[in-house]
Amino acid sequence: MGIEVRVLGGGGEVGRTGVFLRDSSRSKGLLLDYGVGFDDYGRPMFPEHVKPSDVAGIVISHAHLDHIGAAPLFYISTKPRVVMTKPTLEVSSILIRDMLKISSYYIDYTEEELNEMINSAIVLDYGGEVDLDGYNIAISNAGHIIGSALTYINTPSGERVLFTGDLNTVNTYTISAAEPWPGEVDAIVIESTYGGVEHPERHRVEKRLVEVVEATIDGGGVVLIPAFSVGRSQEVLTMIASEMPYVDIYLDGMPREISRIYLRNSKYLRNPDLFRKALEVAHVVRDWNDRRRAFRKPSVIISSAGMLKGGPALYYLKKLADEPRNAVILVSYQSKDSPGHEILEAGSIADLGISVKAKLMWFDLSSHAGRRGLLNMALHYRESLRTVILVHGDNESRDKLAKSITEALPGVKVYAPMNGECILL
Ligand SMILES: [Zn+2]
Ligand SMILES: [Zn+2]
Incomplete structure (x- = not known):
């Protein structure tokens, strides 16, 4: 008797999360997330294989492609039931279709299989429960994205x-902090993206960002905020629209479509009215005329892509980079190979011949918990907790979080498995 937890992806890495959990009293197990990662050339990478006939069902933590x-x-061969929330279903459908457009050559499924998955979905609300082949599943808010x-x-x-999937333990303008499920837990499989660091205090970062935007607008400049389509765009939009309702805000790129999903599912937001009002006052860019109008006067432009890998943000950057009165504010994680990372390090993007004279800044508006928040999630279940398994973090972050948890909960076994490793509970 026992429970087997096999890490298929996300072991010592961020990306392509996949965990297979099987109770030895059952022939089938539960698949928790099954995402893609991307290699240095932007080609998708998949988690380790699990036989479709071994899968009793799938649970998806959230809409990001790495999950x-x-x-x-x-x-392709079977039709397992898949459990997720309604916003996860709607947002992920758009993200997956977009990925298929760019990378279908490297992906073995097509839009047909995506549609099969959508048709097999069991949509669950926070607080809801469902049974899949004897595995009872319940969900609550993780605080990460809608x-x-x-x-x-x-x-x-x-x-x-x-x-946990990805989680955040602080309130943001759009999403409420994670709410741990009331009840006891024997084992946690927890993310560890920022397991080794503390984020600066959220409200201080927000205050500083608002000050910079205000000063730039007052000085006659335009602010470009390249942001991820899901989460960060809506967050920055809501923040600026509520703190500076008199400022012209333009929203461009994929965030426009995702924002409509936010609006349709506004009960998942911390303050639905605040977001509704923010979207009402924003100029949603419809065409090239709008796009050219966006920077004629002082304004804030929020656009994908968050790491400047493409999207209208690049067009705006080319137009705005030369003017010192303007500001370019990055608010998302910048991977080492991204143009966003290059621009912060060197003040330029060599391949595109862009050199930035505008103010260049980065703000930590993370949607992931830092070390303390992750530790608190484990401490919340201290009465019953026996095992912690760390995934979705590089080795350094996992090691630091493992140390923090071991110090705080000496009786608990902490594992940091690599892909393919199996832990018996
Ligand atoms: Zn995520
Ligand atoms: Zn993730």
């Missing part, structure tokens, strides 16, 4: 496992 991008592979969920699994033999 759901590989899941349609299961709909519809992100913490998943509680009560296995057929009564072991209680929490799978």
